Amino acid sequence: MRRAYRLFAAAALALAGCSSQPAAETGSAGRAACRAGGVLDSSDAGLRQTRLCIETADGTLPFTIELAETPEEQARGLMFRTELDDDRGMLFPFPRERVASFWMKNTVIPLDLLFIRRDGTIESIAANAIPYDESPLASGEPVIAVLELRGGLAAEKGIIPGDNVRWAANDG
Numbered sequence: 001m002r003r004a005y006r007l008f009a010a011a012a013l014a015l016a017g018c019s020s021q022p023a024a025e026t027g028s029a030g031r032a033a034c035r036a037g038g039v040l041d042s043s044d045a046g047l048r049q050t051r052l053c054i055e056t057a058d059g060t061l062p063f064t065i066e067l068a069e070t071p072e073e074q075a076r077g078l079m080f081r082t083e084l085d086d087d088r089g090m091l092f093p094f095p096r097e098r099v100a101s102f103w104m105k106n107t108v109i110p111l112d113l114l115f116i117r118r119d120g121t122i123e124s125i126a127a128n129a130i131p132y133d134e135s136p137l138a139s140g141e142p143v144i145a146v147l148e149l150r151g152g153l154a155a156e157k158g159i160i161p162g163d164n165v166r167w168a169a170n171d172g
Helices: 002-015 027-035 071-076 153-157
Strands: 049-056 059-067 088-098 111-116 122-129 143-150 164-167
Touching: 049 088, 111 153, 122 153, 143 153
Parallel strands: 059 088
Antiparallel strands: 049 059, 049 164, 088 143, 111 122, 111 143
């Protein structure tokens, strides 16, 4: 397991350009980095992982994300986590489009919630969601997935509604 973790860490560093923050990559190189390898080993939390890209006006941002696929995984989400690296996130894919509503109950760290349409574009962003807040954070229209990133990262990286999000499971 330790060897697998080291290999995963090395691959993640290579994907992020040997940086702890995702660097914008332009053109097909950035998109190829996100598709390379498809589904990865499970995370420390036992969730499947895959690569994901957000295509912004400034380039392509690669991430390694955990997939919260089952109702139990989605109910827990990032609750009780005390940190989230800048090149990591959690994706909540839905079997069909729906208006999504999230809260921050038992969530220790602030998060950005990116609501993603079927075509992969970001519908809206709930930025810097407040830890432990039980107020609903909802999409403005039906979405197919929600991506959670470290709070404030979307603004720092210039991620805005209308940007494209691609991951192995939805990349055509």
